[in-house]
Amino acid sequence: MSLDTATEPFSLFRTWMQEAEAAEVNDANAMALATVDAAGRPTVRAVLLKGLDERGFVFYGNTESRKGTNLAARPVACANFHWKSLRRQVRIEGAVEPVTPAEADAYFATRPRGSQIGAWASQQSRPLDSRATLEARIADLERQYEGRDVPRPPHWSGYRILPDYVEFWQDGQFRLHDRITFRREGPGWVVGRLYP
Template identity: 50%
Template sequence: MDKTIADLRKDYTLQGLSVSDVNPNPFIQFKQWFDQALSAQLPEPNAMTIATVTPDGKPRARMVLLKGFDERGFVFYTNYNSHKGQELAQNPQASLVFWWAELERQVRICGRTEKASESESDEYFYSRPLNSRLGAWASNQSEVIESREVLEQRMQELQIKYQNQDVQRPPHWGGLRVIPTEIEFWQGRSNRLHDRLLYTRLDDGSWKIVRLSP
């Protein structure tokens, strides 16, 4: 008999997670897990879901790529005129989720966003391949277009225009940094008794760690 969606399940047995296992600094703990995801050669370990809220309270989520992190926060790049860019301009609160299935791990991050500095955005933009830089000009992200051909035509025109010129960063394109107030580390465990450790930033900048029930 074919399985139904309700029949799909996996028992998580790789390892556990306790307060004594983790670094008191969540950024160091994230780096340890991220480095392990890199070492495991997972496909796009920097892929993350970002959730935003529209002005009328509707949540929206989509996948983006993490392009940098440190103790200031987690950075990705986008068109500021896109849906997510406009939503974050009106309500800077966002949530990120990393899912590393092969390691049976999830990281959830909540906080406010701010634009990365002009110099940060420039540095990343000029590190991109030429066609990726042109793509930032070709696409009016999230806007309706008549067809795929319209987008390809724009790209061809830009390739001709800039074949002997430097491609400047569009003023509407750059980095956004999520500055966390909460970071949760989730480790899958057997019988759905998962380990969840939540870091919460306190007023003095330190972090409190608590265990959450699965």
Template identity: 60%
Template sequence: MADDPIALFDSWYAEAKTAELNDPNAMALATADAAGRPSVRMVLLKGHGADGFVFYTNREGRKAADLAVNPAAALLFHWKSLRRQVRIEGPVTLATDAQSDAYFASRGRDSQLGAWASDQSRPLDSRATFETRFAEVTARFEGGGVPRPPFWGGYVVMPQRIELWQDRAHRLHERRVFIRDDNGNGWNEGLLFP
């Protein structure tokens, strides 16, 4: 065996980009708060490689609060059309300001404005309140660029464990697991019962 799980992910992800109709980069992100209570939601993969898997969000929302006290996460990609899933677990760090600035600049203008208008995960009294805030932010930045909010940026999940699951007939699935070795330079590979 002894394959590189990042290269295997790259291969599967390339296939997903052609086979999945919607958001092949969608991944479930699981975090836990200081008391160990789990929370999971969908986010979008915006970069990946040997240095980690990157997503961006408001750094004042619930997921950010969880990561501030428990900087570890699990990711799950499920590509139903390919009958595959990939699970990734590891510690989480902040993306650099340069990475966050570059990605924010690549977003559509309304998405940039939405980042300013939203108090992500906090109670909202009505949709009208959010729409009013969006209109105010739109007016504020009219005629110019939209800078990245100081409360918005990226996170990097450094994989310590990667599991690649392939559906097989009669539930005789194939599960390959890769665990980063103690010195962080390589991977130990094994199989798991389905």
């Protein structure tokens, strides 16, 4: 699928993601996620895309972290994928909604056990007095859940960016890049092109 033939962003994104997974050394699914706090201050961090459907782009994390509290205050985000080896970027903007508890449970069950324990142990984005404190929490939790499944913590879930704007950027010679946009209009998408 080429930039010139796409009529909606999801199929084109899947094509580009498959190509990125084949070309990128690490974490082709990494995206810079920008959120805004209650005071209007933006913050950005890298997260991993863990799902994509016709509604949007899914990622997971601690709901009490900085990104979680930002999304609770202002449920909007912008994400950017940058695949340097392919000289491509995709920018996604839109509202954010929580995934269902069933979706969060299903994904949590697929995580390595150490990551499941870590979701309980980490008070993400809060001050930590020493690494030893975290390691002690991990050891306690490993004993607590020894021989049984680790349940999903109540403060750990997922979010879905519901895109209303998606931009695909392809590097061009002499900085004459190719930029195609998809803007949601009603149930469909309006396709546009931007100057480099």
